[in-house]
Amino acid sequence: MQISLIDVQVQGEVSPAQIVAAIEQYNAMGEPPEVLVITRGGGSAEDLQAFSTEQVTRAVAASRIPTLVAIGHEVDISLAELAADQRASTPSNAAELLVPDRRAVLAGLSSTRKQLSRQTLQVIKGARVGLALSGSKLHDAVGHVIQVGTQQIELKRRILGAFDPQAALQRGYALVRQGSSLVQSGTQLKTGDELQIQISDASVTADVKHVTMESRNG
Amino acid sequence: MAETNYQELHERLEIVLDKLQAPDVRVDQAVGLYEEGLKLIASLEKQLKQAENKIEKLKLQSK
Numbered sequence: 001m002q003i004s005l006i007d008v009q010v011q012g013e014v015s016p017a018q019i020v021a022a023i024e025q026y027n028a029m030g031e032p033p034e035v036l037v038i039t040r041g042g043g044s045a046e047d048l049q050a051f052s053t054e055q056v057t058r059a060v061a062a063s064r065i066p067t068l069v070a071i072g073h074e075v076d077i078s079l080a081e082l083a084a085d086q087r088a089s090t091p092s093n094a095a096e097l098l099v100p101d102r103r104a105v106l107a108g109l110s111s112t113r114k115q116l117s118r119q120t121l122q123v124i125k126g127a128r129v130g131l132a133l134s135g136s137k138l139h140d141a142v143g144h145v146i147q148v149g150t151q152q153i154e155l156k157r158r159i160l161g162a163f164d165p166q167a168a169l170q171r172g173y174a175l176v177r178q179g180s181s182l183v184q185s186g187t188q189l190k191t192g193d194e195l196q197i198q199i200s201d202a203s204v205t206a207d208v209k210h211v212t213m214e215s216r217n218g
Numbered sequence: 219m220a221e222t223n224y225q226e227l228h229e230r231l232e233i234v235l236d237k238l239q240a241p242d243v244r245v246d247q248a249v250g251l252y253e254e255g256l257k258l259i260a261s262l263e264k265q266l267k268q269a270e271n272k273i274e275k276l277k278l279q280s281k
Contacts, residue, residue: 113277113280117273117276117277120269120273121270121273124266124269124270124273127224127262127266128263128266131259131262131263131266134231134232134235134255134259135255135256135259137235137239138234138235138238138252138255138256138259141235141238141239141248141252142238142248142249142251142252144239145238145243145245145248146245146248149245
């Protein structure tokens with residue numbers, strides 16, 4: 001922080017003109033200060049008179065630079081203070097108003113830091129919930145695939161069951177073989193041939209006594 | 219796998235889930251995808267734990 005000072009008389013006849021000149025000098029600068037503090041310590045009501053003159057009050061009001069006016073004691077209020085952008089009760093109070101309070105800044109930083117870690121942890125927590133959800137989706141999805149697969153196999157097993165020759169044998173049908181080949185036509189057979197007949201619970205060996213071909217036309 | 223960026227792993231997990239939920243997925247594929255998904259989740263969990271630990275550590279350091 002840079003402080004520039006113009007010393008002026010703060011009471012007496014020349015005082016208002018000096019104060020006005022100082023205010024104008026700062027306002028005329030190419031790079032004016034950020035804030036103009038016009039201040040003096042306490043004194044009697046007459047001592048503070050300069051700060052209630054029309055000249056000084058108007059100069060404060062006209063300042064392009066924001067003004068902070070702090071004159072005398074808490075109880076004394078000059079017109080210049082009323083014209084100022086900000087009034088301070090005493091010069092010490094003016095200094096307090098000018099700079100941010102260290103403790104407030106530190107407290108603010110500490111709270112921001114806490115918020116920062118809290119929010120980041122919140123993000124992680126959210127991600128963890130999402131991950132748990134993905135995990136259960138993963139289990140469900142693979143479980144579903146396996147369930148569908150099982151159902152398909154069960155269905156095929158039943159379809160296959162319908163073609164099981166054993167099931168036909170159970171219903172009273174028989175399989176007739178000559179040697180290793182199935183007998184599907186009487187034309188394969190002649191009297192005296194040996195046949196193996198498979199029924200549901202036994203295998204029978206039999207001889208052919210007679211073959212009568214059946215007409216399938218009717 | 220831990221070096222891979224969290225976002226990339228997460229995107230891969232989404233793809234694995236999508237594939238696993240597709241109607242035409244085969245059982246052998248599903249088992250492979252499931253295995254990959256579990257590995258991805260483990261990796262992501264590890265990264266989250268590391269991030270959490272790092273934050274706790276930074277919090278202690280900055281006190």
